Amino acid sequence: MQEIFGRIKKRAAELFADGTVTRMVGWQKGESDYDKTPAVFGPDMKGFVYDGFCGANLSKYLINLSKVEGRTLVLLKPCDSYSFNQLLTEHRIDRDKVYAIGIDCNGKLDINKIRALGVKGIRSVAEEGDEVVLDTVYGSKRVKRSEVLLDRCYCCKGKDHVAGDEFILAEKRVDTTTTDRFELVKKLEAMTPDERYEFWRGELSRCIRCNACRNVCPACSCVKCVFDNPALGTDSKANSDTFEENMFHIIRAFHVAGRCTDCGECSRVCPQHIPLHLLNRKFIRDIDELYGEYQAGAEVGQRGPLTDFAKNDAEPGATPDKGGKK
Amino acid sequence: MQIKIDENGNFKPTIVAFCCNWCSYAGADLAGTSRLSYPANVKIVRVPCSCRVNPLFILRAFQRGADGVILCGCHPGDCHYTTGNYYTRRRMTLLFNMLDYLGIERDRTRVEWVSAAEGAKMARVMNEFVARICELGENKRLEDLRCKKSLEE
Numbered sequence: 459m460q461e462i463f464g465r466i467k468k469r470a471a472e473l474f475a476d477g478t479v480t481r482m483v484g485w486q487k488g489e490s491d492y493d494k495t496p497a498v499f500g501p502d503m504k505g506f507v508y509d510g511f512c513g514a515n516l517s518k519y520l521i522n523l524s525k526v527e528g529r530t531l532v533l534l535k536p537c538d539s540y541s542f543n544q545l546l547t548e549h550r551i552d553r554d555k556v557y558a559i560g561i562d563c564n565g566k567l568d569i570n571k572i573r574a575l576g577v578k579g580i581r582s583v584a585e586e587g588d589e590v591v592l593d594t595v596y597g598s599k600r601v602k603r604s605e606v607l608l609d610r611c612y613c614c615k616g617k618d619h620v621a622g623d624e625f626i627l628a629e630k631r632v633d634t635t636t637t638d639r640f641e642l643v644k645k646l647e648a649m650t651p652d653e654r655y656e657f658w659r660g661e662l663s664r665c666i667r668c669n670a671c672r673n674v675c676p677a678c679s680c681v682k683c684v685f686d687n688p689a690l691g692t693d694s695k696a697n698s699d700t701f702e703e704n705m706f707h708i709i710r711a712f713h714v715a716g717r718c719t720d721c722g723e724c725s726r727v728c729p730q731h732i733p734l735h736l737l738n739r740k741f742i743r744d745i746d747e748l749y750g751e752y753q754a755g756a757e758v759g760q761r762g763p764l765t766d767f768a769k770n771d772a773e774p775g776a777t778p779d780k781g782g783k784k
Numbered sequence: 785m786q787i788k789i790d791e792n793g794n795f796k797p798t799i800v801a802f803c804c805n806w807c808s809y810a811g812a813d814l815a816g817t818s819r820l821s822y823p824a825n826v827k828i829v830r831v832p833c834s835c836r837v838n839p840l841f842i843l844r845a846f847q848r849g850a851d852g853v854i855l856c857g858c859h860p861g862d863c864h865y866t867t868g869n870y871y872t873r874r875r876m877t878l879l880f881n882m883l884d885y886l887g888i889e890r891d892r893t894r895v896e897w898v899s900a901a902e903g904a905k906m907a908r909v910m911n912e913f914v915a916r917i918c919e920l921g922e923n924k925r926l927e928d929l930r931c932k933k934s935l936e937e
Contacts, residue, residue, distance in 0.1 A: 646885065647885070651884065651887045651888075651889065651890075652887065653887070654885065654886065654887035655886065655887025655888070655925060656887070657887070658886045658887055659887075684840065691847065691928065691930070691931075699928060699929045699930060700925075700927075701846075701847055701926060701927060701928035701929070701930075702928070704843075704886060704888075704925075704926060705843050705847065708839070708843060708879075708882060708883070708886070709839065709840060709843065711882065712839050712878070712879060712882065715878055737882070737885075740881070740882060740885050741878055741882065744877070744878055744881050745878070748877065749874070763874065764871070764874055764875060764878070765871075766874075767867065767870035767871055767873070767874055768870075769860065769861070769870070771870065771873050771874060771877070772877055773873065773877070773895070774873060774876040774877040774879075774880050774894075774895040
């Protein structure tokens with residue numbers, strides 16, 4: 459990763475020097491080593507980093523950066539390139555104002571998984587090969603990289619970029635896929651409605667309505683958002699009421715249905731660790747099953763499943779898996 | 785204030801029916817002029833096309849005290865705007881699957897294609913739907929307590 463970081467820095471400096479780009483959107487260190495936040499850099503690239511904690515998807519920032527003078531250099535991990543294509547399809551990004559470099563990704567780390575292993579008092583984090591070295595107040599600790607990746611990396615869409623002007627890739631690509639992405643969705647579908655209701659109450663009742671999932675989502679990019687309407691009844695956390703949680707999460711997931719690239723940012727940023735991607739994946743699974751396999755952002759200009767139709771579509775309420783008529 | 789119990793102490797549901805202007809609303813009209821009866825607790829909302837119905841409308845109906853929501857439109861292929869109901873069909877299929885996924889009773893929501901000539905079908909569908917909602921009882925999983933309170937005051 460260190461080698462890739464060096465190559466990115468070198469190439470970015472060249473692009474700044476020859477005037478191809480005027481700014482770069484990348485990541486910088488936040489309060490701690492495991493806290494990397496997106497940031498916009500000038501030619502000096504002061505504070506720019508790229509490591510295992512740079513999970514944030516940068517493509518959404520290009521919407522606003524397309525509106526200002528000059529060209530922006532963006533770094534896209536393979537999963538981010540899908541969101542980039544999707545935003546291009548929706549005409550939210552001006553392609554001429556963006557210079558995209560596809561960068562290598564060997565799976566991004568999840569600090570919560572590291573903490574769940576019982577690691578406390580983390581002072582600094584470093585990566586050495588396929589191990590993460592943690593310097594804690596109780597001494598040094600090593601954990602296997604493959605054990606502490608973000609959930610989304612265990613069902614990676616692939617290490618190939620679908621967009622980019624040039625690519626900076628490692629010689630040896632790491633495949634992190636170990637599970638089927640619909641495994642949990644299938645498990646939930648197999649439950650009884652009461653069990654499912656209990657499961658989702660347990661998850662969604664933790665929601666604090668911080669709107670992080672909406673703000674981070676590259677598909678959720680309306681200029682005027684329905685949730686900003688105070689009359690909607692979902693603008694704040696209601697005391698002892700379940701409706702606003704259901705309403706918010708159904709509508710949030712529905713708005714991105716057919717456009718969600720399954721980048722998993724919603725679940726990554728959720729401060730309450732609600733598995734929000736399970737809602738999006740339900741829509742993806744239904745779309746795949748009912749209207750044919752579809753990956754949002756795989757190509758620029760493809761027609762989304764909800765803006766399209768077929769004359770012999772399944773009827774609402776028909777549940778083929780439960781013996782209903784199709 | 786809503787009256788959810790009739791004079792015999794039985795549960796009386798509130799049903800919201802979104803009917804498209806061109807087919808289903810005329811179908812409901814035909815049911816009326818044909819003297820076919822369907823329960824009075826079905827409140828019809830006329831929409832220009834079934835495709836006008838946003839998933840938010842359906843959730844909002846539940847929020848404001850509906851126990852069941854039914855969406856009626858022209859038969860696929862007969863849409864006044866040529867293709868509107870094809871989009872409705874995809875949208876509602878996904879929405880209802882999502883409600884089911886969250887553990888909310890699937891039978892509280894329904895889509896039916898009713899043409900302007902199908903007054904009898906309209907009455908039958910409404911009777912069936914109300915009977916099913918009576919079995920399910922009051923909407924508890926998608927209710928908004930804040931709305932209920934303000935209704936009682």
